[in-house]
Amino acid sequence: MVGESAIGVRGLVKRYGAVEAVRGIDLEVARGEVFALLGPNGAGKTTTVEILEGYRPRTGGEVEVLGVDPGLGGRAWRSRIGIVLQSGETTRELTVRDTLRLWAAYYPAPRAVTDVIDLVGLGEKADARIGRLSGGQRRRVEVGMALIGNPELVFLDEPTTGFDPEARRQFWGVIGGLRDLGTTVFLTTHYMDEAQALADRVAIVKDGQVVAEGPPGELGPGRDQAAVITFVLPDGSQASDLPAGLGGETAVNGRRVTLRSERPTAALGELAVWAARHGGELAQLTVSRPSLEDVYLELTGAP
Numbered sequence: 001m002v003g004e005s006a007i008g009v010r011g012l013v014k015r016y017g018a019v020e021a022v023r024g025i026d027l028e029v030a031r032g033e034v035f036a037l038l039g040p041n042g043a044g045k046t047t048t049v050e051i052l053e054g055y056r057p058r059t060g061g062e063v064e065v066l067g068v069d070p071g072l073g074g075r076a077w078r079s080r081i082g083i084v085l086q087s088g089e090t091t092r093e094l095t096v097r098d099t100l101r102l103w104a105a106y107y108p109a110p111r112a113v114t115d116v117i118d119l120v121g122l123g124e125k126a127d128a129r130i131g132r133l134s135g136g137q138r139r140r141v142e143v144g145m146a147l148i149g150n151p152e153l154v155f156l157d158e159p160t161t162g163f164d165p166e167a168r169r170q171f172w173g174v175i176g177g178l179r180d181l182g183t184t185v186f187l188t189t190h191y192m193d194e195a196q197a198l199a200d201r202v203a204i205v206k207d208g209q210v211v212a213e214g215p216p217g218e219l220g221p222g223r224d225q226a227a228v229i230t231f232v233l234p235d236g237s238q239a240s241d242l243p244a245g246l247g248g249e250t251a252v253n254g255r256r257v258t259l260r261s262e263r264p265t266a267a268l269g270e271l272a273v274w275a276a277r278h279g280g281e282l283a284q285l286t287v288s289r290p291s292l293e294d295v296y297l298e299l300t301g302a303p
């Protein structure tokens, strides 16, 4: 597994007593890549991340992070990695600047505190006490703490949970900045738009196993051909009147029809002929590719 990879995982298994939380996961993350691990609650994401961070022992499998087994990683290895803990470890009485200064002292070659403050967009709050920051701003301090050591690899476990939409967008900019610096980012998130916007590659886990992996725009079986067609039924027609040969899967919600098809051009042709007999136009017609969220829900939905 040694090579250019930042992270290599083979056959990772983690059992908590009778619970098998991770059941043979393989992952490869290249250096400089932004990688997102997606999956429903309890899928095994945090367990996997904590094993990669060296905070949790594994039951089986091989793991290398920056060329080192995390179970054996020492201080020098740890200083090359940035971690945002899920429950913050900031002191309310300290300012943003002092907090980062304090953390910088733990690392052999830290980034300049002002650079990190700018990177996480807290310039105006640099001298504010942590206790006076909003939840989203405090989270950004925590991200800053992960970046202060100038890490080669950063782990971000649900970094934007609790952010307002603007803070999330700003945070996406922070990740973009890290990408430009060549930092490898391993993130978990429940937000599909976030994975779509940030990640070079994603892996979807379900019940402790990877069920799909690839660039967010390409994931999902047949996604290249598939399309989602939506429209509102013309007055005087019923869903049961739709042509039988549309193919794909049709869902009706009120008068709105959603058709998932792997042969959308043919389906549109049939729909056009049908629509001509019902007034000519299909109101609110859209044709789009399945989103990452559609693919995610399909892959992680109940069997």
Ligand code: ATP
Pocket (backbone or CB within 6 Å): 016, 019, 021, 039, 040, 041, 042, 043, 044, 045, 046, 047, 048
């Ligand atoms: P979420 O999206 O809710 O954060 P997750 O994908 O991060 O979920 P994990 O926290 O890794 O999931 O949990 C995976 C499974 O392992 C769950 O069934 C959970 O109950 C179980 N689990 C996690 N930690 C422990 C523990 N310390 N002891 C026992 N079982 C655990």
